[in-house]
Amino acid sequence: MKLAEALIQRADAQKRIEQLKARIVRNARVQEGEEPAENPAALLEELERIAASLADLIKRINRTNAQTLIAGGKTLSDALAERDILLVRRAAYQDLAQAASVSQDRYMRSELKFKSTVPVPDMQSRADDLARLHRELDAMIQQTNWNTELP
Numbered sequence: 001m002k003l004a005e006a007l008i009q010r011a012d013a014q015k016r017i018e019q020l021k022a023r024i025v026r027n028a029r030v031q032e033g034e035e036p037a038e039n040p041a042a043l044l045e046e047l048e049r050i051a052a053s054l055a056d057l058i059k060r061i062n063r064t065n066a067q068t069l070i071a072g073g074k075t076l077s078d079a080l081a082e083r084d085i086l087l088v089r090r091a092a093y094q095d096l097a098q099a100a101s102v103s104q105d106r107y108m109r110s111e112l113k114f115k116s117t118v119p120v121p122d123m124q125s126r127a128d129d130l131a132r133l134h135r136e137l138d139a140m141i142q143q144t145n146w147n148t149e150l151p
Contacts (some may be wrong), residue, residue: 003068004145006061013054020047060150070144079141086134093127 024043027036065076074082100116100123 001150002146003061003064003148003150004142006057006064006150007145010054010057010061013050013057016050017047017054020050064148064150068144068148070140076141076144076148079137079144083134083137083141086130086137090127090130090134093123093130097123097127 020043023038024040024047027038027040027043030036062077065080068076070076070079096118097120100118100120102114102116
C-alpha cells in the first residue's frame with residue numbers, strides 16, 4: 001500500500017470514529033420502557049476495533065514519514081513540519097496585511113484618521129512568497145506520498 005493510500009484510510013477511519021461517537025451518544029439514554037435505536041455496546045465494540053486499527057496505521061505512517069527522504073535530503077516528517085509552519089507564517093502575514101490596509105471612511109475632519117504601521121505591499125508580497133513555498137513543498141510531499149510504500 002502506498003503512503004498516500006494509508007493517509008486516505010487514516011482520514012476515513014477518523015471520520016468513522018467521529019460518526020460512531022455521535023451514534024453512541026445519541027443512543028446513550030432512552031425514555032424508560034423504550035429501547036435505543038442502536039445497541040451502544042455494539043457501537044462501542046466497533047469503535048474500539050476501528051481505533052485499534054487506526055492506531056496501528058498511524059504508527060506505520062509515522063515510521064514511514066520518519067524514514068522517507070525527500071529531495072534535499074530531509075525526512076518527510078521534517079517536510080511536514082516545515083509545511084505546517086509555512087501555512088502559519090503565511091496566514092500571519094496575510095492577516096497583518098489585511099489589518100494594516102487602511103480605508104478612510106471619514107465624513108468629518110473631526111473623525112479619527114488611521115495610518116498603517118507596516119508596509120502593506122511588503123507584507124502581502126511576503127505572504128504570497130510563503131504561499132508559493134507552501135504549495136511547492138506540499139506538491140513534493142504529495143508526490144512522495146504516492147511513490148512511497150508503507151511497510
